Amino acid sequence: MSQLPVLKPKQFTSVGFDTFLTKQQLKELPSTISKLNFEKADWGFPHPFVPAINPKYLFTKDRLMALLPYIVNGKGQIPWLWGPFGSGKTSYPREICARLGKPVREIYVSETTEVIDLGGQYMPTKDGGMEFIYGTLVKAMQEGSVLLINEFDLMNSNEQKALNQVFEERRFTIIQKDETIVAHPEFRIIVTANSNGTGAFGNTLETEAACSSVGDRFYFIFIDYLNKDEEMQILMAEAQEMLSSMGYTGEDLEDSLSMAEHIGEVMITYANDVRSSYKSTLGLGDGSGAGLPAPLSHRTLIEWYRKSQSLSMWYEVTQDSLHNTVTKALEMVFISGQRPDTHANYMQAWKDRAGNLSVF
Known part of the structure; x- marks a missing residue:
């Protein structure tokens, strides 16, 4: 042998x-x-x-x-x-x-x-x-x-x-x-x-x-998706690491982390909306039947935050630029990789949530 x-x-x-x-x-x-x-x-x-x-x-x-x-x-x-x-x-x-x-x-x-x-x-x-x-x-x-x-x-x-x-x-x-x-x-x-x-x-x-x-x-x-608090904990650890590596300290770091927490809450809520719709397609969760064909994974959620932070460096921070960069990042890391006939549905689900994306 x-x-x-x-x-x-x-x-x-x-x-x-x-x-x-x-x-x-x-x-x-x-x-x-x-x-x-x-x-x-x-x-x-x-x-x-x-x-x-x-x-x-x-x-x-x-x-x-x-x-x-x-x-x-x-x-x-x-x-x-x-x-x-x-x-x-x-x-x-x-x-x-x-x-x-x-x-x-x-x-x-x-x-x-x-x-x-x-x-x-x-x-x-x-x-x-x-x-x-x-x-x-x-x-x-x-x-x-x-x-x-x-x-x-x-x-x-x-x-x-x-x-x-x-x-x-x-x-x-x-x-x-x-x-x-x-x-x-x-x-x-x-x-x-x-x-x-x-x-x-x-x-x-x-x-x-x-x-x-x-x-x-x-x-x-x-194995289900992490709950909101668990994902927020991981996302904030990611934010802390990114912002510290970019030289943020003191009040600037605290203010940026506060903004990151608010953005993260909206992101996680959207991710869970998409996941619930996807699970209903599979016969799991509260509903069943037609829904979105693919979920937003935890890995993609973290990359969405990273990409949003990266894109935001190219603009003066305003309410409009915040909406635009987070939306553009979502398109890049997730929506554009889905079937073209579903893009509008994913984007509409984001628009339904993005109204809460206000930090000013």
Whole structure:
């Protein structure tokens, strides 16, 4: 049985919940769990598959307690993270792994994905021969990485079933080589999807069959958008960093942060309007039926603020210039990237909110 070279951490250090949670969040943890520590792998070099830490990422207690135990010990069912587009399904496990020094490999699957190809394939060599190149699945199994399988509900149900050996036995047979790979003890699998595999929430494939034969291998975590206060906290951290780097201090900084908070509140309200409309299209939320076809993700929201701040430097700050720069930034980072026939609808939704954009 062949093995890939496996990198080993130089050492392990101990980290606690303060690695993930704010001081206020730590106060809300019961003493029975708040004292727990976890091993962080220190590699002694920048590991190419350990995600970079986003220091402004905001964990919630509910999200952390749902996924952290599995990433730490790998026991039990496999996490299936599902929810609307742009809600942070992939950044959530990445940020946990980043703080624990765990390497992450990712696969994006679709209705045409075949499991046999995830194991690897023969490729031509320079001398005219053939060499078997291991696929991402096998590499993750052998090196003990966390494997993220994204868009899992799009995968054909028969191909999902073909992964049951990996899910249950932590083994994978490479048919082309008649070789069985046994997973490293640190190997983990996490799948993400827009649906929970039942055919609901915008999925059109054979997910109902998949749910009955594959679903009991998983536990399900619904990932919704952050609430208003959480997004505001992250946006204000972004504003603080940007304005400080631009030389704002004292009263100028305080005034600019106050303006940023007001602008951010209107931006977040608009983002949630769009998200609610999008979720109604999928049959989630308060309504159902026709709605806007795409949501405004948290990542796009932050970029909207950044772009607004950047554009505002080119104009004297007036009420009109404020409206114009924030609107132009929205067009650049979001609306112009949507289907042309929907631009007017997105813009009208913004006009309905932009009347509250007044700081003078």
